[in-house]
Amino acid sequence: xxxxxxxxxxxxxxxxxxxxxxxxxxxxxxxxxxxxxxxxxxxxxxxxxxxxxxxxxxxxxxxxxxxxxxxxxxxxxxxxxxxxxxxxxxxxxxxxxxxxxxxxxxxxxxxxxxxxxxxxxxxxxxxxxxxxxxxxxxxxxxxxxxxxxxxxxxxxxxxxxxxxxxxxxxxxxxxxxxxxxxxxxxxxxxxxxxxxxxxxxxxxxxxxxxxxxxxxxxxxxxxxxxxxxxxxxxxxxxxxxxxxxxxxxxxxxxxxxxxxxxxxxxxxxxxxxxxxxxxxxxxxxxxxxxxxxxxxxxxxxxxxxxxxxxxxxxxxxxxxxxxxxxxxxxxxxxxxxxxxxxxxxxxxxxxxxxxxxxxxxxxxxxxxxxxxxxxxxxxxxxxxxxxxxxxxxxxxxxxxxxxxxxxxxxxxxxxxxxxxxxxxxxxxxxxxxxxxxxxxxxxxxxxxxxxxxxxxxxxxxxxxxxxxxxxxxxxxxxxxxxxxxxxxxxxxxxxxxxxxxxxxxxxxxxxxxxxxxxxxxxxxxxxxxxxxxxxxxxxxxxxxxxxxxxxxxxxxxxxxxxxxxxxxxxxxxxxxxxxxxxxxxxxxxxxxxxxxxxxxxxxxxxxxxxxxxxxxxxxxxxxxxxxxxxxxxxxxxxxxxxxxxxxxxxxxxxxxxxxxxxxxxxxxxxxxxxxxxxxxxxxxxxxxxxxxxxxxxxxxxxxxxxxxxxxxxxxxxxxxxxxxxxxxxxxxxxxxxxxxxxxxxxxxxxxxxxxxxxxxxxxxxxxxxxxxxxxxxxxxxxxxxxxxxxxxxxxxxxxxxxxxxxxx
Ligand SMILES: Cc1ncc(C[n+]2csc(CCOP(=O)(O)OP(=O)(O)O)c2C)c(N)n1
Numbered sequence: 001x002x003x004x005x006x007x008x009x010x011x012x013x014x015x016x017x018x019x020x021x022x023x024x025x026x027x028x029x030x031x032x033x034x035x036x037x038x039x040x041x042x043x044x045x046x047x048x049x050x051x052x053x054x055x056x057x058x059x060x061x062x063x064x065x066x067x068x069x070x071x072x073x074x075x076x077x078x079x080x081x082x083x084x085x086x087x088x089x090x091x092x093x094x095x096x097x098x099x100x101x102x103x104x105x106x107x108x109x110x111x112x113x114x115x116x117x118x119x120x121x122x123x124x125x126x127x128x129x130x131x132x133x134x135x136x137x138x139x140x141x142x143x144x145x146x147x148x149x150x151x152x153x154x155x156x157x158x159x160x161x162x163x164x165x166x167x168x169x170x171x172x173x174x175x176x177x178x179x180x181x182x183x184x185x186x187x188x189x190x191x192x193x194x195x196x197x198x199x200x201x202x203x204x205x206x207x208x209x210x211x212x213x214x215x216x217x218x219x220x221x222x223x224x225x226x227x228x229x230x231x232x233x234x235x236x237x238x239x240x241x242x243x244x245x246x247x248x249x250x251x252x253x254x255x256x257x258x259x260x261x262x263x264x265x266x267x268x269x270x271x272x273x274x275x276x277x278x279x280x281x282x283x284x285x286x287x288x289x290x291x292x293x294x295x296x297x298x299x300x301x302x303x304x305x306x307x308x309x310x311x312x313x314x315x316x317x318x319x320x321x322x323x324x325x326x327x328x329x330x331x332x333x334x335x336x337x338x339x340x341x342x343x344x345x346x347x348x349x350x351x352x353x354x355x356x357x358x359x360x361x362x363x364x365x366x367x368x369x370x371x372x373x374x375x376x377x378x379x380x381x382x383x384x385x386x387x388x389x390x391x392x393x394x395x396x397x398x399x400x401x402x403x404x405x406x407x408x409x410x411x412x413x414x415x416x417x418x419x420x421x422x423x424x425x426x427x428x429x430x431x432x433x434x435x436x437x438x439x440x441x442x443x444x445x446x447x448x449x450x451x452x453x454x455x456x457x458x459x460x461x462x463x464x465x466x467x468x469x470x471x472x473x474x475x476x477x478x479x480x481x482x483x484x485x486x487x488x489x490x491x492x493x494x495x496x497x498x499x500x501x502x503x504x505x506x507x508x509x510x511x512x513x514x515x516x517x518x519x520x521x522x523x524x525x526x527x528x529x530x531x532x533x534x535x536x537x538x539x540x541x542x543x544x545x546x547x548x549x550x551x552x553x554x555x556x557x558x559x560x561x562x563x564x565x566x567x568x569x570x571x572x573x574x575x576x577x578x579x580x581x582x583x584x585x586x587x588x589x590x591x592x593x594x595x596x597x598x599x600x601x602x603x604x605x606x607x608x609x610x611x612x613x614x615x616x617x618x619x620x621x622x623x624x625x626x627x628x629x630x631x632x633x634x635x636x637x638x639x640x641x642x643x644x645x646x647x648x649x650x651x652x653x654x655x656x657x658x659x660x661x662x663x664x665x666x667x668x669x670x671x672x673x674x675x676x677x678x679x680x681x682x683x684x685x686x687x688x689x690x691x692x693x694x695x696x697x698x699x700x701x702x703x704x705x706x707x708x709x710x711x712x713x714x715x716x717x718x719x720x721x722x723x724x725x726x727x728x729x730x731x732x733x734x735x736x737x738x739x740x741x742x743x744x745x746x747x748x749x750x751x752x753x754x755x756x757x758x759x760x761x762x763x764x765x766x767x768x769x770x771x772x773x774x775x776x777x778x779x780x781x782x783x784x785x786x787x788x789x790x791x792x793x794x795x796x797x798x799x800x801x802x803x804x805x806x807x808x
Contacts, residue, residue, distance in 0.1 A: 018268065020335070023264070024329065024334060024335055026063040026087075026264070027063075027325055027326065028343055028347055029059075029083065030059035030062075030063050030083060031347050032086070032350065033055060033059050033083040033086055034056055034059055034322055035351040035352075036086075036093055036097075037056035037082075038296070039351055039352065039355050040054055040100055041054065043100060043101075043359075044300040048402065049100045049101050049102070049118065051117060051300055052100060052118055052119075052299065052300040053079045053080075053117070053119050054082065054296060054299075055079075055082040055119070056295045057220060057293040057316075057320065058289075059321055059325075060262055060263075060264050060267060060321040061218060061261045061267055061321070062081065062082075062083035062084035063083060063087050064268045064271050065267075066083075066084055067271065067272075068271045068272060068274075068276075069088055069184075070139070070182075070183070071136060071139055072183040073139060073140065073183050073185065074141065074158045074159075074539075074542070074543070075121075075141040075142065075185075075186050076154050076185060076187050077121065077141070077186070078151055078189060078190065079117075079120065079144065080119070080188065080190065080218055081119075082119060089139070090138075090139055091111065093354045093355075094357060094358045095108065095111070096118075097354065097355050097358030097359070098358050098362060099112060099114065099118050099120070100118040101114075101359065102114045102118075103358070103361065103362040104445065105365075105444075106577075106578070108361055108362065110578065111143065111578070112143070112574055112575060113444075113575075114444075115445065115574055115576060117146060119144075120143070120144040120574075121141050121143075122142065122575050122578060123141045123578075124575070124578040125578060125579045126578055126579060126580060129453060130451060130452065130453025131453070132544060134176045135176060135177050135178075135543065136175065136176065142154055142158060142579070143575045145566050145567055145570075147562065147566055148193035148196055149193045149194070149202075150198065150562065151188075152196075152198050152199050152532075153538070153563050153567070154539045155202060155206070155213050155535070155539060156202050156205045156209065156532050156535045156539055157535055157536040157539020157540040157541070157542070158539035158543060159185035159206060159213035159539070160206075160536055160539065160540060161177070161181075161540045161543035161544075161545055162181035162182070162183045163209065163212070163521075164495065164521055164540070165177065165181040165543075166178075166181025166182075168492065168519075168521055168522070171492055171493070177544035181212075181282070182279050182280075184212050184214055184279050185213045185214075185539070187202075187213055187214070188215070188216045188218065189217055189218070190218055190219075190220070190223065191217055191218065191222075191223065191228060191231065191237060192223020192224075192226065192231045193223065194217060194231070194237055195223070198531055198563075201531055202535065203254065204244075204529070205527065205536065206284045207252075207284060209536075210251055210283070212278035212282045212284060213284045213285075214271070214278050214284070214286075215285070216287045216289055217287070217288045218261065218289055218292050219261070222294070222298075222308075225304075225307035238256060238258040241254075242256070244286070251281070251282075251283065254283070254286055256285070256286045257270045257273075257285060257286065258290060259287060259288070260289070260290055260291045261290060261291055261321055262291060262292075262319055262320070262321035262324035262325065264324075267289070270287055274287055291319055292321065293316040293319060293321065295316065295317075326340065366403055366408075367403065369408055370397055370407070372433065373397060373408045373411055373412055374394045374397055374398055374411075376412075376429055377393055377397075377412070377415045377430065378390075378391075378394050379430075380415060380419055380424070380427055380430055384419055384422055386422070389418040390415055390418055390419065393418065394411065394415075397411040405437075405441060409437065412430060412433075412434050412437075416434075447573075447577070448572050448573050448575075448576050448577040449610065449611050450572070450613075450635060450711075451580065451634050452577065453634055455633055455634035456633060457630060457635045458662075458663055458664065458711070458714070459633075460629045460632045460633055460662075460663075461660070462660055462662045463658055463659045464659060465621065465625065465659040466655045467654065468654055470654075471651050471653065472652050473651055474650065475646060475647055475648070475650075476619060476620035476646040476649070477508050477509045477510050477512070477646040477647075478652070479620040479650050479652055479656065480620050480641070481510055481512050482624075482656045482657075483623075483624035483627055483628065483657060484496065484511060484514060484548070484627070485514060485517070486658075487631055488518045488522055493544065494522070494546045494547075495522055495524075495540065495546065495547050495548070496522065496523045496524070496548040496549075496550070497523070497524040497525070497533070497536070497547070497548075498525075498551065498586075499526055499527075499528055499533075499552045501515075501524065501525060501526070502515045502523055504525075505523075506550060506552075507552060508588065510641075530551055530556055530557065531560050533549050533550070533560065534564060534585065535563055535567075536549065537549035537581075538563070538571075541583045541636075542579065546631060548627075549584070549586065550586045550587065551585060551587040552587070553592075554587045554588060554589025554590070554640055555596045555598075555601075556596075557638075558601075564608070564612070568609075568612065568636050569609040569610060569612045570611055580634055580635070581636055582630075582634045582635055583636045584631070584636075584639065585636070585638045585639070586641070587638065587639070588641040588642070589640050589641075589642075590681045590682040590733055591642065591644045591733070591778070592643040592644060593773060593778070594771065594772075594773040594774075594777070595770040595771060595772070595773065597643070598643065598771045598782075600681070600732065600733035600734050601735070601738070602614070602640070602734050602738065602739040603735070603737075603738035603739040604738070606709050606710055606742065610710065612636045612637055613630075613637035614637070614638050614708070614710040615639045615640070615663070615709070616640050616680040617639065617640075617641065617642070617661075617707060618642060618680065618681055618682070618684040618685075618707070620645055620646070620650055621651075621652075623639060623641050625660055626661050627639065628659060628660045628661070629660040629662070640681065645682075663708050663711055663714075664711035664713060665708065665714065665715060665717070666704045666705060666706045666707055666718060667704070667707060668703070668704050668717070668721070669688065669703050669705050670691050670701065670702065670703040672691070672695075672701045672703070673700050673702070673725060674700045674702075674796065675699065675727040675729060675795060676701075676702045676724075676725045676727065676729070677691070677701050677702070677728075677730075677788070678706055678730050678743055678747070679704070679706065679731040680705055680706040680707060680709070682733065683733060684705050686731075686784060687701075687731055688703060689785045690785045690786075690788035690789045691703055693785065694789060694792055694793070697804070699793065701792060702721050702724070702725055704718060706718075709739065709742070712742075712743070712746045713751070718747045719747060719751040719753050719756070722747065722753050722756045727757070727758060727799070728747065728753065728761050729762045729763070729764060729791060730744050730761070730763045731764040731783055732764075732765055733766045733771075733782045733783060734765055734766060735765060735766060736766075736767075736768055738765060739765075740764070741763060744761055747761075748761055758799060759795050759798060760798075762791055762795060764783045764787060764788060764791050767782075790808060793806075
């Protein structure tokens with residue numbers, strides 16, 4: 001043990017006043033959890049479940065941790081936490097098995113409704129109508145994701161929210177989320193996952209923000225097969241975490257505890273200290289739980305004998321935390337061994353009983369659907385000339401002892417193919433029932449990608465901007481600033497942060513002077529750490545705040561893209577509406593100068609963040625309208641402002657804080673009858689300029705600013721324009737086949753635009769490489785007026801060469 005690390009004691013601390021009953025209850029819970037792992041693995045190996053990952057070997061740490069987890073606290077953890085969730089009463093053993101079987105019913109698996117893999121935990125933070133529950137009366141868990149360490153960024157915000165609730169007086173009334181910031185956010189992570197950059201970025205951010213997080217590292221020496229020697233310098237996390245260690249008496253840094261993961265009394269005391277400091281003083285902590293084991297290996301898809309030595313496996317048996325816990329209980333004389341044996345036997349039976357109930361609950365509705373399919377197919381076969389074939393189809397289904405829903409759909413399809421030449425009431429009944437099944441499964445697997453609540457962004461009523469004779473002409477950045485000024489003044493939950501957002505008011509001054517006006521906690525600077533800026537926002541939003549998180553340039557969103565994609569965008573869907581994080585991500589892009597300040601990789605983004613709204617306003621007034629809409633909604637969104645728009649003057653609406661822009665509604669910014677040009681963002685200016693030139697040669701282009709890529713043109717305005725012009729061109733700065741191809745697919749396939757085309761649809765995009773530097777680099781890397789003009793003219797020339805002869 002290093003001197004500077006807080007040492008834990010081996011004896012049961014009397015001041016914790018643990019009763020023998022409580023200790024035995026902890027043991028039994030840990031024992032039951034071990035049984036769940038053993039039985040769970042058996043279920044996978046026997047084919048009832050597809051994959052299993054379990055928390056065996058980590059039980060004792062988790063029962064100790066659960067003791068300090070209070071109502072209002074949050075967990076951000078990973079797949080090893082079953083014992084913690086059982087101990088908190090937030091996941092039942094039956095729910096655990098339901099998830100293992102992929103029981104797609106939110107009643108059976110309230111965490112993910114069968115949508116995520118097994119051991120992906122979450123509590124339901126929302127009422128069925130999408131409104132928040134009272135978090136302070138529940139023990140809360142954010143929803144797990146599989147990528148290693150991806151639970152860490154959101155932990156930053158979950159913990160930091162406590163600081164905001166404590167230090168901002170205007171938030172004191174939000175007692176549904178916090179009681180004076182006394183809530184602790186508990187993170188868990190495996191030793192090997194600490195090799196991820198996100199772990200270090202998060203630890204650093206938590207330390208800098210003085211966010212009350214207690215992070216447990218379960219150290220079992222391996223990451224699947226790779227030992228610590230190949231994971232981290234000095235093979236010992238506590239050693240390398242030393243630099244983060246708080247100097248006693250100061251608030252700077254984290255407390256780092258190192259404790260044996262099988263040593264129950266030491267663990268109890270460690271968590272008691274760590275949680276107390278975090279809760280009362282907002283001092284974060286890391287608990288490095290060492291000497292842990294993995295009795296069944298990493299998961300059901302491999303065997304640890306292939307990579308662990310005989311000596312290591314023997315050591316693991318000897319140091320199994322349950323074995324050690326049991327020995328300690330007996331040594332302490334808390335219970336006689338034979339009584340403990342009897343309790344274990346009872347617990348084994350309990351777990352087996354629950355498993356059985358979970359399996360039956362999972363299978364029974366599917367079997368019921370199977371029986372109905374068999375009945376309808378048998379009905380169809382009566383009097384059919386294909387009776388033989390149809391009977392075979394229904395018999396195949398009948399023979400399956402544990403059908404899945406796919407088997408039923410396959411049988412229906414086979415039956416309909418067999419009876420394709422025989423129209424009959426029985427066939428119609430089968431077709432009707434098939435659509436009923438499809439609709440049910442659509443709901444089962446695809447609901448809640450976006451908000452279904454009355455606060456959906458699509459439900460926010462449109463309020464038009466009001467202009468008067470006195471509406472001033474101001475720079476674009478001043479429009480943004482005026483909008484956020486109203487938002488911050490109106491709602492104390494609105495918290496803005498990012499690199500240079502605080503003192504400077506962002507690099508383009510959209511928050512100029514607002515930190516001075518609203519304080520350092522409302523408008524803040526952050527370190528240069530995009531993934532955790534986003535994580536900070538997710539955690540805060542999960543705790544009822546309204547973060548506006550800034551990524552300084554669109555180009556740098558790639559650092560946060562994994563968290564955007566895996567965590568934020570999937571959150572509502574992967575919990576089937578159980579959680580939401582209405583984060584507004586603000587960034588700027590498309591056009592400035594050079595390779596990493598003028599990116600417009602919109603297709604890369606929109607394809608990876610389905611579940612979020614992606615808005616691409618062409619000027620700052622439009623951006624402000626989107627912010628006003630989003631601040632009334634309960635959904636996450638990304639707003640990409642146009643980088644070169646801050647110094648362009650716009651008229652400031654009189655109702656800058658109130659007017660709203662609808663999502664998914666394009667705007668016709670120039671009318672014309674010959675060709676439709678769909679574009680967005682900075683390209684609007686270029687296309688408008690090209691349209692002027694086109695008009696000089698007799699071509700009237702209708703220009704539509706798409707404004708919102710996700711959702712896209714929900715009222716089919718582009719189709720209406722195409723019906724008029726019969727020609728369409730898509731323009732943007734992304735790579736060829738990027739967002740232009742997406743828009744083309746939406747209109748030509750999605751809206752059925754192909755039937756209205758008189759000319760081939762065209763796309764105009766940037767080059768496949770990144771934008772080159774300088775004005776000429778930009779001109780030859782991105783769409784320009786000449787290119788738009790020539791492409792559209794050629795289109796018209798193809799249609800009517802006599803009227804539009806080539807002259808270039
Ligand atoms: C980003 C990412 N890379 C790789 C994986 C595959 N993977 C799953 S678990 C794991 C090892 C994790 O080891 P550790 O953090 O020690 O946790 P343990 O499973 O041992 O509790 C790996 C590499 C993943 N899920 N995510």
